[in-house]
Amino acid sequence: MQTLQPPTSLAAGLRLPTNGLDYTILAIYFVVVLGIGFAARRSVKTSLDFFLSGRSLPAWITGLAFISANLAATEILGMAANSAQYGAYTVHWYWIGAIPAMVFLGLVMMPFYYGSKVRSVPEFLLLRFDKWAHLLSSVLFAFAAILIAGVNLYALAIVVEALLGWPQWVAIIVAGAFVLAYITLGGLSSAIYNEVLQFFVILAALIPISYLGLKKVGGWDGLTDKLDAAHGHNFTTAWGGTGIGSVNPLGANWLTIVLGLGFVLSFGYWTTNFAEVQRALSAKNLSAAQRTPLIAAYPKVFIVFLVMIPGLVAAALVPKIGTSGSDLQYNDAIPYLMQELLPNGVLGIAVTGLLAAFMAGMAANVSSFNTVFTNDIWAKYVVTGREDSYYVRFGRLITVIGVAASVGTAFLASSFSNIMSYLQTLFSFFNVPMFVVFIVGMFWKRATPKSGFWGLLAGTVTAMVNYFWIYKQGIISIPSDQGANFVSAIAGFVAGAVVMFVVSLFTQPKSAEQLQGLVYGTTSPGMTEAPAAGDDAWYRRPALLGWGAVILAALCYIPFSF
């Protein structure tokens, strides 16, 4: 077994020993990214082409873009950080905190989304509820998308400064300019194409890091031995120490994990976050749209190993990581291993993958922001009824404005120690109420148009009050930010549901006729289209793909449960 090197070499920071070879690899990637933008430009004629790729992409492309839009660098570095801090609990964010929701989206919700031909998640609320719910959700989403794009940009600048020595403003300008260029040129098509490309590059980066990291600590057994000795056995299990009332570093118990993370946060994120759903709406038919999140579920089951292993390895190699005894933050887990293990060549691939992941994460938010802002806010309430080409031009303009705004919000992220925690906090405030309104509206015919708006408002306010006032002011004690997120999410969900119920009792529901294709148990013309030739093959059946993913995720829990 290797002897551990004390992390003294880190006095000089995390600067990577990049050379010309690595920069060549990076430069090639940037050229290809721009090339995709220019080449996709000629496919953009209508606003539907620009915002939704003309609803014409094949399932494997939308599926990989779906996972890639989630696999931003903040997620990669943040989940490695989570693993270094909390251990194997990270698997919950994948197996219970993603797969069931992705399968639910594909099997249950997608026929309503895709079949109703809406172009965005808020537009569905317009059909199901009224313009107040629509406007509120559009504004909340636009706001959140810019914030998250800003988080990505800020994180990129910090990482690039540490790793490559570029000043922060250079990194922000370069990344912002490339994202701006390829989205304004090719719209969603070039965002999606770049996401698929990024998926493969990031795998080519993470697999060598995980493999060499494991080898360095003596394989999986060597890793768990070291961590068990340092942190106790619960650190390398999924459920150890999560009994109600018992103490664990995550600050959560099995109930808040299952309800808060697995149900509310995860369903809110995966089923109503338009940055994700947009990828499925751009698929070429209902079958492809349904398969989008299901195809994405399979890589999602296994990607956890590629982010968790580097985090655990870093925790084993640098026992004081994240404390005052070490220069390293939890977020530095992957950069640290890149520096320690990767020779020039693969190092260039890893740097490229990381930068690509930052840009894709930002691009996913920018491309969903410009769609919602143009279709749902501008075209419906500000400048209505113009010719289609006007809205394409406006979409390009608002992309420029959105990128500029996200640069401005980048600094908001700086007050949180853990990037992931910050993102989860935002999601609990914006996606959870959206999810309540969706789930109640989709399954309860009696939910009235007015209840949508009030449920959305009540849920958002409750989650915020719970987090910023009750938790941050110490009125009730929750041991960690993550634990507080889970509780805030549950509180927001319950408040939204109760308010919707009460408002529905006192206001007028829509007629059955008006709810066709919007409520569970009804159909719309778009849902009854026959599958395209070849889509009826057994391995393309959504039910089989979906349940297969759920079973796979459940099986993955077994080795981590003891």
Next chain:
Amino acid sequence: MSENSEHSEHPGHDVQREVSELEGKSTTASRLFDLRVIIGGLFVVYGVIVTIAGINPSQATLDKAEGVNINLWTGIAMLLLGIFFLGWVKLRPVPPVELPEEDEGA
């Protein structure tokens, strides 16, 4: 169109009509290039570059990567992925899409 959601028979008809109309004029399906060529091309280039970096590695390089010639193996894997995508294009080319009428513009 937002007013319609308050009374008319079904609030989604406007959206559906508008989107169906735009789908008819959409040019993405007919004009967007095949992504598989780009993925294949990029990974062949990356594969070759990284594989070459892995031929004749210095001892320092090997020591850093735990004695594994990681450039060689990663390079070969990337090359194979690139060849897989190019082969896929070769075996299953995109079926031609019938072009919508009155093509110019954009």
